[in-house]
Amino acid sequence: MITVRDLTKRYGRGKAVDGLTFTAEPGRVTGFLGPNGAGKSTTMRVLLGLVRPTSGEALVNGRVYERLARPSREVGALLSPDAAHPGRSARAHLTAKAVGAGIPRRRVDEVLGEVGLAEVDRRRVGGYSLGMRQRLGVADALLGDPGVLLFDEPVNGLDLDGVRWMRDLTRGLAAEGRTVFVSSHLMSEMEMVADHLVVVGRGRLIADAPLDDVIAAWSRKHVLVHSPDAGRLRERLEKAGPGVRVEDVSGDGGGGAGGAVGAERPGEGEGTGGEAVPGAPGRGRAAGERGGPAAGLRVFGLGAEEVGDHAHAAGARVHGLRVVEASLEQAYLELTGDAVEYGSRAAGTARRSAGASGTGNGAGAAGPASPVGTGGTAA
Numbered sequence: 001m002i003t004v005r006d007l008t009k010r011y012g013r014g015k016a017v018d019g020l021t022f023t024a025e026p027g028r029v030t031g032f033l034g035p036n037g038a039g040k041s042t043t044m045r046v047l048l049g050l051v052r053p054t055s056g057e058a059l060v061n062g063r064v065y066e067r068l069a070r071p072s073r074e075v076g077a078l079l080s081p082d083a084a085h086p087g088r089s090a091r092a093h094l095t096a097k098a099v100g101a102g103i104p105r106r107r108v109d110e111v112l113g114e115v116g117l118a119e120v121d122r123r124r125v126g127g128y129s130l131g132m133r134q135r136l137g138v139a140d141a142l143l144g145d146p147g148v149l150l151f152d153e154p155v156n157g158l159d160l161d162g163v164r165w166m167r168d169l170t171r172g173l174a175a176e177g178r179t180v181f182v183s184s185h186l187m188s189e190m191e192m193v194a195d196h197l198v199v200v201g202r203g204r205l206i207a208d209a210p211l212d213d214v215i216a217a218w219s220r221k222h223v224l225v226h227s228p229d230a231g232r233l234r235e236r237l238e239k240a241g242p243g244v245r246v247e248d249v250s251g252d253g254g255g256g257a258g259g260a261v262g263a264e265r266p267g268e269g270e271g272t273g274g275e276a277v278p279g280a281p282g283r284g285r286a287a288g289e290r291g292g293p294a295a296g297l298r299v300f301g302l303g304a305e306e307v308g309d310h311a312h313a314a315g316a317r318v319h320g321l322r323v324v325e326a327s328l329e330q331a332y333l334e335l336t337g338d339a340v341e342y343g344s345r346a347a348g349t350a351r352r353s354a355g356a357s358g359t360g361n362g363a364g365a366a367g368p369a370s371p372v373g374t375g376g377t378a379a
């Protein structure tokens with residue numbers, strides 16, 4: 001179990017971690033997600049006693065690292081693939097650590113087998129590929145058979161096989177009842193591996209909730225429709241039933257925390273299979289082909305066919321219509337839109353226009369507008 005309470009770490013004037021509170025429970029993979037510089041590594045380093053917090057605490061099994069009786073039996077960590085000396089063999093590295101920590105030598109053979117390095121255990125680590133060094137880092141973390149595991153960006157630089165292997169291993173460790181805490185800036189990877197997410201930006205908590213809740217609450221499936229007759233269409237849709245809700249895409253920056261639109265994401269939109277929608281927020285509206293500009297509506301609670309039928313019945317021209325699926329990537333961009341330390345201005349603008357403002361900088365974690373707060377889940 002990991003408990004982080006009101007943790008702050010200051011470097012000079014800046015705060016790498018700023019009042020962070022969350023827990024990571026046994027038996028599940030807790031994804032620690034955030035853009036570069038969000039404070040993930042610093043939090044892990046505080047947990048491991050490598051960095052002293054400015055205030056607050058970070059506990060493993062209820063204790064600060066220095067107070068753990070046998071630390072390597074309680075917590076194992078993969079912080080970097082380069083933790084072992086390049087001149088040593090994997091076996092020598094692990095044996096030295098086992099001897100130092102009072103761990104039986106047979107455990108070295110077990111972990112070498114577990115990570116698939118048994119055949120190359122006497123080769124110098126300097127000749128290992130990144131994937132092999134990452135496996136050695138995992139063997140190191142598992143050596144004391146700890147109940148808590150911290151993996152900092154474990155799939156960075158791994159090929160597909162390595163990513164799959166790491167994913168299976170991570171899930172397997174949680175299935176054994178361990179607390180598995182994995183950092184990543186790759187939302188797609190987290191979607192595959194995490195049960196629960198702690199999302200941070202600029203050192204502050206943005207969300208702390210089960211993965212499915214983050215996706216559902218922040219990135220609801222909806223239909224995006226663009227029409228030069230949006231007013232008429234909106235009127236019609238609003239009468240379609242109590243479960244139907246319509247938001248204006250333009251104007252207020254997306255109508256709240258609801259939905260980023262696929263076309264708003266960097267690298268997406270124009271040119272993706274001809275489904276680009278004119279008038280994506282932040283870029284101004286494209287003029288309608290006939291008549292006035294096409295305005296965008298997000299329609300929650302109806303399918304694409306129904307929206308199309310309503311448009312037809314209302315006599316509203318449709319210039320674009322597509323289903324926006326819920327995805328973690330989309331949710332992540334919404335959540336961290338204002339919390340990106342470095343990033344292109346255009347991307348940041350697009351994200352903010354997707355409704356992230358007001359949820360970034362930690363405000364959303366506790367604010368009443370946030371459906372993915374710490375309140376319900378981090379007790």
Ligand SMILES: Nc1ncnc2c1ncn2[C@@H]1O[C@H](COP(=O)(O)OP(=O)(O)OP(=O)(O)O)[C@@H](O)[C@H]1O
Binds near residue numbers: 035
């Ligand atoms: N030793 C240090 N001295 C000064 N600033 C630091 C130090 N370590 C981290 N920082 C700063 O603290 C902030 C958080 O860094 P941290 O490495 O914890 O973020 P991260 O979420 O792990 O990012 P990344 O995904 O890029 O590794 C960054 O702005 C970083 O520059």
